[in-house]
Amino acid sequence: MLQNGWDTFEIGTILRPFEGSISDASAILPEDRLYSQSNSFSVSVADWRIEKPLFNKDLCIDCQFCWIYCPDMSIISRDKKMVAVDYDHCKGCGICVQVCPTTPKALLMFPEQKDEEEALLEWPKKEKKEKEN
Amino acid sequence: MADIFELRDIEVWDGNMAASHALRQAQVDVVAAYPITPSTPIVENYASFMANGYIDGEFVMAESEHGAMSCCIGASAAGGRVATATSSQGFALMLETLYSASGMRLPIVLNVVNRAIGAPLNVNGDHSDMYMGRDSGWIQIDCYNPQDVYDMNLVAFRVCEDHGIRLPAMVHQDGFMTSHTAQRVKTLSDDVAYDFIGEFKPMNDMLDLDHPVTHGVQTEEDWHFEHKARQHHALMSAVLPKIQEAFDGLKALTGRQYNLVESYTMDDAEIAIVCMGTSVETAQEVSNELRAQGIKAGVVGIRVFRPFPLEQIADALKGCKAIATLDRSSPNGTVGALYNELAGALFNTSTHAVLTNYIYGLGGRDLTKSSIHTIYRDLQANAQAGSPTTPLQQFIGLRGPKLSFF
Amino acid sequence: MFQAKTKNLKNFSTSAERFEGANLLCPGCAHSIIVREVLNATNDHLILGASTGCLEVCTAVYPHTSWDASWIHIGFENGSSAVAGAEAMYKVLKNKGRLKQPDRTPKFVAFGGDGATYDIGFQWISGCFERGHDMMYVCLDNEVYANTGGQRSSSTPIGASASTTPSGRISYGEKQNKKDMMAIMAAHGAPYVAQVAPNQWRDMVAKIQKGFATEGPVFINAMSACTTEWKFSPEDTIAISDLATDSLVFPLYEIIDGTKLNITYRPKNVIPVRDYLGAQGRFKHLFTKQYEYLINEWQARVDAKWELLQRREEACL
Structure with a gap:
């Protein structure tokens, strides 16, 4: 797109978030939308991160706090269930980890290059469980 | 549905009244305006038409000229016919938004009743405001008498709303000398005038809920030049032929001949x-x-x-x-x-x-x-x-x- | 009046996001959290606008937009008027039968920062509210011109170090008290005026839903903790917001029809103002012997304001 000359884009500097028509964006999930290349959804900010949040499904109570407070629409939640972190759009702010109410937390920050499997193995264990063991 | 305003073939109108009737006949959807001498009667007349059932559109009495043009821009981007009027200091206050309207390619018609710009404060006609607008990216059409004002308003809508143009247009008249001097004006009936302008055809309209659109983005050094060039190109290549076409149409309709x-x-x-x-x-x-x-x-x-x-x-x-x-x-x-x-x-x-x-x-x-x-x-x-x-x-x-x- | 009930997430919209990621807002920016809470509070179609500021320059820089609903920006001062103009056009096209989707009723929302609201855009907002446009204006109040590098606005509180009122050897920073925008907007007789904070999301969503159900102009003042200019770590945005609401520095209340005031959040444990100030770099210089008195004055001001709000509320009962 950066190669475009003055005569090749729409007048008035307008941008369209979707290709073609969309009847009701509020009713269509991202995976079912036809995003245009002009939608910032089509872009990644992964390179902003130094640390990334990793998600431990076993500890999650689906309180949705991380979803509510994520400034970057990067907590993927479906039917009130936390599914995953969207690493294309997560900027690594760490709010999700701060607001996670479980002990230990279901989300923790790790260095960007950290292997997920490895991180899950290193995850702090539930105190109660340890006592039972 | 607005009532038809029965006009005589020849009315005695000053330039302001001629503009008001042209706006009424254009069936403008939104007029957002702020009063300022000597353009005030344009919006006063329009308000009176409205109060008497001759207008279906919205009339927004803004808190300033800047607010008026800002409303006009929002209304135009939403997708309908928009017009307003101003003069002098008000024009100067509006100036920032004039650049926005043209850059956003919104076909707004602005009646400018030319007046000096202070200091010293002065309410009378000179061309200071018209000259101030000359780099703003608007079409500027100049009138010499009330008949011109009537005809050029009709022309302005027809030209600026064309999808090949989509640029705002100013219709200029001299403060008091034209705006407040009653002369004979040959009129068109409401139907004929409206048909000459044509129906408003929306483009990139925000209110088309199936096609969301972002208006008024930022462009920096990697884009700004190209967008400004595109705007200049439209102004330079499409406008004069379209104005000539409108002049030819008006001549066929009325016999009155205008030239670039x-x-x-x-x-x-x-x-x-x-x-x-x-x-x-x-x-x-x-x-x-x-x-x-x-x-x-x-x-x-x-x-x-x-x-x-x-x-x-x-x-x-x-x-x-x-x-x-x-x-x-x-x-x-x-x-x-x-x-x-x-x-x-x-x-x-x-x-x-x-x-x-x-x-x-x-x-x-x-x-x-x-x-x-x-x-x-x-x-x-x-x-x-x-x-x-x-x-x-x-x-x-x-x-x-x-x-x-x- | 519409009674919003948002006790749990089920009442919060299940709609898909209409504000997109990979915008350019700072990591941890509260603006984005607030915008999401506003947009997610409704499934209605939306026509949006913004004044120049952080939100605008970070979400609509060519060739990308982060807005899934129609959106407009003109300038710094006139985001309110742009949306008001669109609302006026909607009314006309509805009356004239020219809407392309006549079965849908969009909501009109304008966003602006505190600079665009308390300062440069004040007149335009006042005009829109006086004329009674059916729209919501949301002020993202981060108490500073954050987009341009942290200059003071009339929302900047006393003692904050801003780039045009820096603290220094002989200055404690900003000298003027924050403008009471809530009182001013209520004085317009607006049908609904409310102060919200994104950490208290139930309260916020209830108010937004109430606002959307209200006919006429609605003013929402949303506290937006700014990691960059308030100088705290990005992960602490919600924690700082909690300190603000629980210290009552930022009380949560609503004013209906310009008169009836309801306090909508009463912290179980009120935190000293000192704790709120101490968590932010912009107030660091106050924690010296020389300026200790300013912290005490802050506390006295917050106490007095809370007392006033309670009396106002009682007066309406």
Whole structure:
């Protein structure tokens, strides 16, 4: 797109978030939308991160706090269930980890290059469980 | 449904009333306006039409001219016909948003009743506000009398809303001299006028909920130049042919002939005055008197100030020996804007006329026929000498010692 | 009046996001959290606008937009008027039968920062509210011109170090108290005026839903903790917001029809103002012997304001 000359884009500097028509964006999930290349959804900010949040499904109570407070629409939640972190759009702010109410937390920050499997193995264990063991 | 306003074939209207009726007949969807002398009656008349059932649209009485044009921009981007009116200080306050309207390619019609800009404060007509708008990316059409105001409003809507253009348009008239002077105006019936303009066809409209659109984005050095170039290209290439097409349509409908450049007895003219607004008709009268004496005098009136019809003006002045450009705005540090425009138009052509500049009529000072006679006498001397016999820039109609430069 | 009930997430919209990621807002920016809470509070179609500021320059820089609903920006001062104009056009096209989707009723929302709201855009907002456009204006109040590098606005509180009122050897920073925008907007007789904070999301969503159900102009003042200019770590945005609401520096209340005031959040444990100030770099210089008195004055001001709000509320009962 950066190669475009003055005569090749729409007048008035307008941008369209979707290709073609969309009847009701509020009713269509991202995976079912036809995003245009002009939608910032089509872009990644992964390179902003130094640390990334990793998600431990076993500890999650689906309180949705991380979803509510994520400034970057990067907590993927479906039917009130936390599914995953969207690493294309997560900027690594760490709010999700701060607001996670479980002990230990279901989300923790790790260095960007950290292997997920490895991180899950290193995850702090539930105190109660340890006592039972 | 708004009532039909029964008009006589010929009404006696001042320029403001002519504009108000044109806006009514255009069935403008949103008028957002703020009162300022001398354009106030345009919106007052419009409000009165509204109060009496002749208007279906929304009328937003904004808290300032800036707010008025901001509402106009929002309304236009939403997708409908939009118009307003202003003058002088109000125009100056609006200026920021004028650039937004053109850059966002929103076809808003703005009636500018030309008035001086303070300080010192002055309510009367000169062209300071019109000149202030000349780099704003708007189409600027100039009127000389109330009939012009009526016709050019209809033309403005038809031109600016065209999808090949989508640029806002100003319709200029001289404060008080046109806006408050009642003259005969030949009218069109409401239906005929509306049909001449045509229905508004939305484009990139925010209210098309199936096609969300982002208006008014930021562009930095990697994009801004291309977008500005695109806008300039539309203004330069599409507008004049479309205005000509509208003029032709109006002529077929009414017999009234308008031209991008209004040449008056120019065919064999050796000396010519180039001016705008009400001065055009005054200069035409004087040129008639000179013609009666066998002097080959002519007048060129600028009808379309932006985009500037450079080639048409050069053509109209072909063969002239001496030309005076009359500027009704204080040039504040250089020659008048029309002088510069004309010098640019004539340079590189075979017309090697002596070109001089007169500053006149600031703050509503009358341009008298006697002053125009003086100018034509200067031109005769210049033509005869083949070089300027006066300074290049002279103030005319000014009290005190003669003021001139260059 | 519409009674919003948002006790749990089920009442919060299940709609898909209409504000997109990979915008350019700072990591941890509260603006984005607030915008999401506003947009997610409704399934209605939306026509949006913004004034120049962080939100605008970070979400609509060519060739990308983060807005899934129609959106407009003109300038710094006139985001309110742009949306008001669109709302006026909607009314006309509805009356004239020219809407492309006549079965849908969009909501009109304008966003602006505190600079665009308290300062440069104040007149335009006042005009829109006086004329009674059916729209919501949301002020993202981060108490500073954050987009241009942290200059003071009339929302900047006393003692904050801003780039045009820096603290220094002989200055404690901003000298003027924050403008009471809530009172001013209520004085317009607006049908609904409310102060919200993104950490108290139930309260916020309930108010937004109430606002959307209200006919006429609605003013929402949303506290937006700014990691960059308030100088705290990005992960602490919600924690700082909690300190603001629980210290009552930022009380949560609503004013209906310009008169009836309801306090909508009463912290179980009120935190000293000192704790709120101490968590932010912009107030660091106050924690010296020389300026200790300013912290005490802050506390006294917050106490007095809370007392006033309670009296106002009682007066309406």
